[in-house]
Structures are given as structure tokens and as C-alpha cells.
Amino acid sequence: MTDDGKSLLGDDALGALMAELTEVDDAGGGNGAVRDSVVRPYTFGQDGYASADRLSGLARMAERLARHLRSVIEPFAGTKVQVAAEHHQTMLFDRWRAELPSFSSISLYRLRPLKGGVLAVIEPEFVTAMVDAFYGGSGVAVKHRAREFTPTEERLLGRLTDGIMEGVASVWSDVGSFLPSFVSRETNAAYASLVRADEPVVVQRFIVTPGTGRSSVVAIVYPLGSLRPYESQLAAKVHADPGPVDGEWRGRLARALTHVRLPVRSVLAQPELTVAELMALKPGDVIPITLAPKVPLIVANRRLAYGTIGEQEGRAALMVEHVEQGTMK
Template sequence: MTDHPTLSEEEVEALEGGLGIASHARRRGSFEPRPFPLGGEMARPLQALPALDRMNERMARLLRDVIEPFARAKPRVDADPVAVRPFESWQAEQPEFTSLSLYRMKPLKGGMLLAIPPEFVRRLVDAYYGGSGLPVARAAREFTAAEERLLTRLAEGLVGTVGQVWAEVAPCQPQLRARETNIAFASLARGEEPVAISRFAVAWGQAEPATIEILYPLAALRSVESALAAKLHEDAGARGDEWKRRLDGAVRDVRIRARTVLARPELSVSELMRLAPGDVIPVSLPAMVPLLVEGRPVAFGTIGEHDGRAALRIEKIENRSLPQ
């Protein structure tokens, strides 16, 4: 290298002027640095959120079986797309009194928070003990003993489904760390830290759906991002096979009407017009009668008796190939 610059000071200033950069700013060093949150989780979106959405869809199906014994009815559970927000933003929307359960998710980093609205708990208690399960306009600052017992059982069932679904990605068993009713004491993450929010809308009866929320610190999901991405690719590859399996199962459950014809007597029009109660029409039964579906024979069999009822014993299956 040489001690002399390739461009003169005047040439450098001319180039900077063409780029819209003030030369005096370079000389005085007046460029203002912009703050950048090094290591900030919001700077890079989580690429595996679609995998979490798929897990939530499966979890929604499992939650129906968990909630049904309490609601005394088959609820409808829908999973909303996962949202990512700062934890303090989510906290600001929560009521002063609600059910908040904090769990460890070892070996995952961080933990998990389960939020259940108290109105939903009261409705389940009412339905469980024979009531209508309709909303009750009652402001409360604490749960009753019956609500606490049901809430404990409900939370255990919900968290059990979480562990079951997560086992396909990273085997973990959620362990209860604390249970709170004041959002100020739910220390899942620092206020500015982002969290992934999974929402499940639960509806039964005539009331409006209730929302159950499960929160994960985004940092905890970062630690298993590669496993989530692998699960997403695996699900995408198996989606065609799964679709075929479900279609095959649905087709096999379709009900069709089958009938058999014992005899086909022939009558003239005049004989048909003279028919009266008590007339006897002679028929001859064939050795084997057909089993018909949509007018097409699918099998042949003999008429007999089974458990005191007339029955058809299949003797021969017709060719099942589709017509050309």
C-alpha cells in the first residue's frame, strides 16, 4: 500500500456530495448511531411458527376430549394462528383476576404459561354439577373450593395434551411451578421479551366461545427451532399420505343401501287388475339370490335363518373391478 490516498480530499467530497452525504458531517463525525438490540428476539422471526400452528391443530382435537367430561357436552375447539408479541403487551390486556398457571418445560429453556378465564371455569362447574353451563354475571376476586378442584383437574388435562403433542418434537414433561390469579405475578418473561401466544376458542351450548391461551417465551422456541422446522417438513411430506388415509376412512364409513330379490313373478295386466286380498301368487325361489347395490349384483347367496331372523349367506362374490 502507499501512504498517499488514491483520491484527493476534493474528489472524496465530490463523491460524497453526489451521494447526498454532507462532507462536513464526515469531517466532524456528526453521524448519529441508531440503537440496535443485539440478540433481540423480535429482530428475526421464528421460521418454524407454521409447525407450532400444526401442533395446535392437533392439540385442539385432543382438548375436546379433555373438556367434554366437565362440560357434559361435546365442545368445539378451534386453534387460532400463533401470534408473537412482547409479554408486557399481552399482560396489559389481561383482567385483574384470572387463572394463570406457570410450568417448567425441561429440557426446553424457559417455561410455559396457561391462562384460563374464570368465567369459563364457573361455566364448567355449573355444567359439571347438572346446570345449564350458561354464563353467570358474577364478579369474583377468588375461586370457590369447587372451582379450584375443577380448575386443577382441567389444567392437568390441558397440560397433559401439551406434553403429548410436544413429545413429537422435543420430549418434555411440563411441571407446575406456580399458580397465580394476578397477572402482575405471572413472571414468564421480562416485559419487553417476545412470547408466542397459542389461542384456543372453546364453545358449547349457546354462549360465546371462551379463549384458553398458552404462552411460550420465544427464546424457548429458538432452542428447538431446528426440531420444529424438521417436524414441519415431515408433516408436509406426510400430508398427502394423511389425506389419502382420511379419505379412505371417510369413504369406508359411507352408508349404502343393499337389497336382495327373492323372486320376480310375472303377471299379465288383466291378472294385475284382478288382484284382491287373499289371492296367492306362486313363486319359485332360485338356488342363489343376488345382493344388489344400486341395481348392480355384488354377491350371490342362499336364504336361511340366523338368530331367529331371515338372513342371506354369501356364497359367491362378483368381480369388483370398476366398469370401463
Template sequence: MTDATSSLSGEEVDALMTGLGEHDAADPSGEVAKPYAFGNTSLRPMTALPALERMGERLARKLRDVIEPFARAKPKVIAETIAIRRFESWRAEQPEFMSLSLYSLRPMKGGVLIAIEPDFINRLVDTFYGGSGAKRAGKQKEFTATEERLVGRLTESLIAAVAGVWSEVKPVQAQLNSRETNTAFASLVRDEEPVAIARFTITPPLQSVPATIDILYPVSSLRAVEVELTANLHDDGGIASRHWRERMGSALSDVRLEARSVLARPNISVAELLQLKPGDVIPISVPALVPLLVAGRPVALGKIGDQDGRAALQIEKIEGSLKHE
């Protein structure tokens, strides 16, 4: 045996390499190893995505009112499906020049990024001053002073709408952190971190080309309030909830329940019960008002009478518990 501090001889190295070459690289179980690229695995799903979708629908209605004064007409705004992607992936698809406004929603952690296409800004300025909203020829590299002012007014109105929708979940206050025109300087999160992208497609009536506005939230910030978002989803009193209640009420209105009335409840002994025979008379006392029972539950009081030759009950009083439901 060689000393632990000595090096292997040439024969020993050859034997070692030969032995390694005789073994198959595949797993003994027959399974072949698959390549793995770090950073490309699917992102952990968020249980609060449906709540974000609901918030996006409400925000789309608010955005119509925000954009209308600039577009001189009420635009069509559609909330796209929320997408979860890495920030670097979203940034790679954006043009080199665009409007980027970074806000914070205190006390939430992280920030919110509002991204607007420069062509949309240019067309809004044109329509605001009485133009047709035609697209500017050539590639834009910077905003004019007028466009800068419009960007400020528009994004302030947009973030106010965002804060208003978020306040239904958690009270927040918006604060501007910075404005950029190059995505390379938009430091919302690190490149590899995931973001939730709420995209809105805007089509003003006077403009044939639709535009998009992206609102980005760091997923890490959303996970911190995921419980509140999920609770908001299950306790939503919005339009969808009202429609559900109306449909449920319409369906339940056709359900039939057994209704009956009790005229009297006489008491007899066991001995009298055992001696009963045809022709016996049991005296009873009928009260002035008898109960109407539906599914075994008293819902009203009424008087016994007849209508068209049939016994009938005339309702005199509705039970108080039924009135409150």
C-alpha cells in the same frame, strides 16, 4: 494539509457542511429509504403448524369430557386457529386478574401456560353446586377458596389431556411449576419471544356467554420437536385419515380394469411358425384351472365353462397375494 492531530478550522467546517447539503439523502438508484422498526418483523413460519392444528382438534374433544363434570352438562368446545405472536402482545390483551397455571412437559424444553378467564371459573363453581351459571356482578380481584380448589382440579385435568395428546408425538410428563393471577408474573418466556397460542372457545349449554381457554407454548420449544410434529402430521391415523381412505376407496371402486384368461401356451419352432397356413391344427392342452389376469397380474384361478350360451370362467381359488392386500 493540516496535521492529523489538529482540529478543523471554521472555513473547513463550513465547506464540509455545504458539500453535504448539496447531496440528496435519497439513494442514487432512486429508491427511497423506508423506516424500519426492530422487533416488528413477521415471525418465521413453522412447518409444524398444521400438526398443531390437528392436535388442537383432538384436544378440543378431550376438553369436553374434562369440563362436563364441572358444568353439569357437555359443553361445546371449538379449537381456534393456532396463532403465533410475541408474548408481550398476548399479555397486553389479557385482564389484570385471571387464572394462570405454568407447567412443564418433560423432557421438552420450556413450559406450557394455561390461561382461564376468572368469570368462567366463577360460573363453573356456580353450576357445579346447582346454580344457573350466571355471571357474577362486579369486577373480581381474587379467587375464593372454593374457586381455588376448582382451578387446581380443572387445570390438572386440562394438563393431563394436553400431555395425552402430546404423547402421540413424544412421551411427556406434566409437572406444575407455579400458579399466578397476574400476567405480569407469568414468566413463560421473555416479552419479545414468540409463543404459539392454542385458543379454545367453550360454550356450556346453561351459559349463554362463551368463555376461552388459552394454552401457550414457547415457539423455541416447538421448533426443537418440529421434525416429530411434521412426521406426526404425515402419519396421522386419526378421523381425517380414515375419511380420506374411505373417499379414496369409493373413488377407486369405479375404476375399470381389463380382465382376461389364458387357456394354453403351446410352444412351436420358428420353422413351424414360418410354414403355418390356413387349416393347420396346433394341438394344445387345457389345464383344469386357468388363470384370471387383471392388468397383467394373476388374481384368481378358475374352470372354463359356459353361461347363457357364452364362454365363462368359474372362480375356484383367489390368489394369496390378493387376500393380504
């Protein structure tokens, strides 16, 4: 009711609302509950996926694996290959299988002691292109019309996926010691077995571009449940991976350093005075000094060289006679 005693709803609207509430109450047996409602048990924390922060180590490992994939693929491609790692995704296994084309190369490996398996998925067009390039062809990917791989493609697939999984084991070596072993290979996603259809998996995709050819996708699929024991290590362990050395950048830095100016000094003598003499010091006092036969050349409190004091073109000068070993490195 408003302050002036009028209802916010009209009489007709208020009557309709009260009628609906009465019907709901009657249908629920007078207790306000909806008949035939279903209550499902739910445990918090069991159905949710791992957060991106807890799997952040996979992103660092993917960058290292991308460099390894490049070294595995380039001998087959016969040209420079660009490999870019995409951010990993977490999804249900059934949904991932539904997104795959009807014909793909799906290789199942064990990565002991990691529980479960690991899948390596490669597009068939990429396999055909690599076989063509390996035997001297153009290596241009074409639409794969056949529904099965040739024996030659099968052999190349074996070498390719073995190399990929060796790289996976290598990047995981920062977490623990893992040993890959081949289990089986499928071409139909419906027959790919890794976990139950309703269980989540982590998908790490790599975009592979050989030379000027067509880009293809190589994917590594982990069961999320097998990664849970290593989540804390993946999140906490930041690996110092300097990556490849940029020679041009190092050259520019070295040239720039050669033009840095540093103050250089030399000490001609180091006489010693008592505290009483220092306290009585006044203008006009004479302190006798004895010049050493050799004086040091000092840079940043480090003795760089030794020499003798002389004269050149009317100015006092130091002639360097000895350079300390290791100071110029």
C-alpha cells in the same frame, strides 16, 4: 439549475433553505452532525422475532392440541365442545400482560427439558360455567364478579390445567420427551412471571365453545427463547397425522368402488413353440393345444379363481370352483 439557467426554487425559498442549512452546520460545530445525538449499539438478528415459517410446526401441533382439549373439557361440560385453534402470535411479554383482564387464571408449569416455563391462561367465566355444568347446572357462562376463585373452582382448575398440559407434552412428543409439572397459579397478570417484560413470547389461543354456550379463550404462552433450540425441528418435521376417520365418507367411497368395472380374462391353453416355428408361421398352420382341466380367472394379472369351461344357454362359460384366499380382501 434548468437548461435555461433558471433556478428550480425561487430566490426567497432558496435563501430560506440556505439559512437553515447554515444554522444546522453551526449547531453541530461545523461537522454537519446534530448535537447530543445518541448512538446505540445494535446486533443484527438478536432483537428480531422468529419468522412464522420457523414456527410453522406450532400450527400443526395446535390442531392436534385442539382435539386433546376437546377430550379434556367435554367431561366437565357434559356436552359436545367445539375447539378451534387460532394462529399463534409473537409479542413482548409486557404487551401480552397489558392485554389481559385484571382477573384471570394464569397457571405456570415447567415443561422439562424445555427452558423456562409455560403458562396456561383460562377466563374465570369459563371456569364458573364448567363448575356449574359439572354439578348439573346449565353451564352458561356469566360475568365473574368475585376477585378470587372458590375452593371448588380451584380444584376444577387444577384438573383442567393438568389435562391441558398433559396434552401439550403429548403433542410435543414428536419433537422430544417432555414432562409437565405444576409450579404456581396467579389471578393478577401483574404478578405473572415467565420472562422479563421486554422479552418476546409466543401466544397460542384456542376458542372453546361448549354446546350452544358462550365462547371462551384458552391460551398457551411459551417463551420464544425456549423454542429457539427446536425451531429447525418445528419447521422441518411434517407429521403424518390422519386425524379422525370420517365414516360417512368411507362408506360412500366403498359403495362407489363396488360399481367399478374391471376386465376379466381366462387362459384356455398355453402351447409352446420354438423360435424357428414362430419364424415359419403362416396362415393356415394348425397349432395343436391341450385344454387344461381347470383354467384361471385373471384380473389385473392376478389369479383370482379357478374353474372349468362349459356351456350355458348356448354360450361358452366358466364355472368357478375355487377362489384364491386373500384375493377378495
